[in-house]
Amino acid sequence: MQQVKAVVAKGKGLPVELVTINVPDPGPGEAVVKVQACGVCHTDLHYREGGINDDFPFLLGHEAAGVVEAVGPDVTEVAPGDFVILNWRAVCGECRACRRGDLHYCFNTHNATQRMTLEDGTELSPALGIGAFAEKTLVAAGQCTKVDPSARPAAVGLLGCGVMAGIGAAINTGAVTRGRSVAVIGCGGVGAAAIAGSALAGASPIIAVDIDPQKLAKARELGATHTVDSSQVDPVAEIKRIAAETYEGADGADVVIEAVGRPETWKQAFYARDLAGTVVLVGVPTPDMKVPDLPLIDVFGRGGALKSSWYGDCLPSRDFPMLVDLYQQGRLDLDAFVTEEIGIDDVEAAFERMHHGDVLRSVVIL
């Protein structure tokens, strides 16, 4: 067991605290990782606001990269010294989804068996089974994905959650490719990543939609060919108009990615896709949200696919090393997602800035 500094949310809505926690030595199937960088994600804020569940105290942080310090006795997939990105879907290999080859749908992803605790022994609930606003964290070895060790931790760590969700929503779930038009509604960290992923895949046009001009400017840097301020104009009509400029007769985009997580924006996505197009919902709705007044005939009559994207339908072992290589080659600008590097005692202030929408990602450097 060892003691390290970590950011903990002790109760609903309370400011987070920097405290000392106990990290057990890794047992079978586990690894202890020395965290180098961890992004601040909306999900961390959701945990601390009690929006996920009531299992306080939470050990926050889950978009991280670091170096494996120690592994349990039977661990073979990673070794001390390996540079890894942490993932929150370590697949089991045995459930029905895994057995039929749909590993990205694994129904039984796993985390460390032992619990990290507060100094008094109170068990911590690590955010998404990771808990990486900590100098060191205990995870399942399968949560560690080895990547090129020369990559910048602050940038590639973001692949551990939001950026992977966005890129994967485009290239995995939406099957975006050359010759397809894409619209992305909501250009925060996730939507901006969906734009970067669409650009990587060669799609055109790539239409960014947001209500915040700053986000639209950033989207353009990341590969959007057109931007639409939906606080000023009807985004559905604009997407249709822009798609038809490139593809004569198009009545919308081939793939529309919803990265806000609200019924009204999902409905825009639904009506902005071309016939037989695909809608990808990567924004996460709250349980109370409903899509009102959607004629079933429109669902039938427009054909195509209405999909949701969990974690960008990624397979960390397949996607993280590939995306890190593209980053290293200069083909995927992950640095653009790192708005600021902050200290471990700055998480509460970063939540505040996130609330105001001025950042794509604040990244804690350890």
Ligand code: APR
């Ligand atoms: N129309 C268009 N854009 C909108 C609208 C709207 N009605 N409302 C909000 N937005 C934009 C915001 O301006 C912001 O740029 O959506 C973006 C949301 O981005 P972030 O708040 O940075 O959130 P992000 O981290 O990108 O996550 C987006 O995906 O993983 C989920 O839980 C996450 O539901 C959230 C979504």
Ligand code: ZN
């Ligand atoms: Zn499984």
Ligand code: ZN
């Ligand atoms: Zn996240």
